[in-house]
Amino acid sequence: MKNINFQEKVSLSNYTTIKVGGFAEYFSKPNSTDEFINLIKWSRLNNQKCRIIGAGSNLLINNIFLKGLTICTKKMCSIKIDSHSGIVVAEAGVMLPTMSNMLAKNGLQGGEWTVGIPGTVGGSIYMNAGSKELSLANNLLSVQVIDTETLKLFEIEKKDINFQYRFSPFQQNNLIIISAKLLFTPKGNVEQLLETTKKNLRKKTETQPYDLPSFGSVFKNPNNTYAGKLIEELGLKGFKIGGAEISTIHGNFIVNNYSANSKDILDLITVIQQKVLQKKGIFLQPEVRMIGFDYP
Ligand SMILES: Cc1cc2nc3c(=O)[nH]c(=O)nc-3n(C[C@H](O)[C@H](O)[C@H](O)COP(=O)(O)OP(=O)(O)OC[C@H]3O[C@@H](n4cnc5c(N)ncnc54)[C@H](O)[C@@H]3O)c2cc1C
Secondary structure, eight states, X not given: OTTOOOEEEEESGGGSTTXXXXXXXXXXXXXSHHXXXXXXXXXXHTTOOEEEESSOTTXXXXXXXXXXXEEEOTTOOXXXXXXXXXXXXXXXXXXXXXXXXXXHHTTOBSOGGGGGOOOBHHHHHHXXXXXXXXXXXGGEXXXXXXXXXXXXXXXXXXXXXXXXXXXXXXXXXXXXXEEEEEEOBOSOOHHHHHHHHHHHHXXXXXXXXXXXXXXXXXBOOOTTSOHHHHHXXXXXXXXXXXXXXXXXXXXXEEEEOSOOOHHHHHHHHHHHHHHHHHHHOOOOOBOSEEESSOOO
């Protein structure tokens, strides 16, 4: 098979925003869709487990040796923008902040809110990333995927994807996202769009801890309340286990004071869940995805 290019025994801590992670047996950062597809085919044909990482901004990876192939999509970052129709075709590895700024510069409205989300298009569709009532799924037309079992490539229309709050069917099926077709509103005022985008980024960085490694919101918000509010009401902000700390800026963020390992972080997640369940009677469901743990 052509274009198979991977490294062995690579530390994944540099590929997660929380700066924690074990070693991948095989690791690759494909430059193109073809290379990506060949790697997925290689792992299937060689019976190797295949894991995908985007920007690693919603991932807790255990400090263990992870057998199989880990593919990081970040170099697959080609994007085509049609400023007349508003149609955007983005490879899975395109970063949302990059896309957000490009949309504004092209007068396309609707992506200004994504500027502060340090994830890729693929990861954001998989997670159904969003903010309040907004989510990337709102702008989605279709997704190009590969089935890791049959190795068939096909396109799924948005109407056939059952998105829910921080959930997409990709969390449960065998499909890997290769690229996405999105639609934004054309002919917007470029200066205004750039200004709103800048303002949104400022607001995020002022209200969330962007100066320390984290993975964004740890827990999904329960019905009718906010996970961060519940954690704050219990006086848990600033509570630490090893190098992992509940942010003093935002209760639903765990930050790594540069010495945390995956156990510190998982223990802290468990303590928060226990305390919130005991005192508030609510079980907090993690939003963060876990790799290499026996976590349900
Ligand atoms: C400072 C900060 C702020 C954040 N703010 C927000 C916010 O406002 N709203 C929000 O929703 N999230 C937020 N997040 C969380 C995170 O950025 C999003 O969930 C983002 O969409 C994850 O994208 P990613 O590329 O980093 O995915 P990763 O973390 O790399 O992966 C997440 C999951 O997606 C899977 N995946 C990734 N790419 C693919 C693919 N191509 N095909 C199939 N599966 C794939 C992975 O296997 C993994 O299970 C924030 C995070 C940080 C650190």
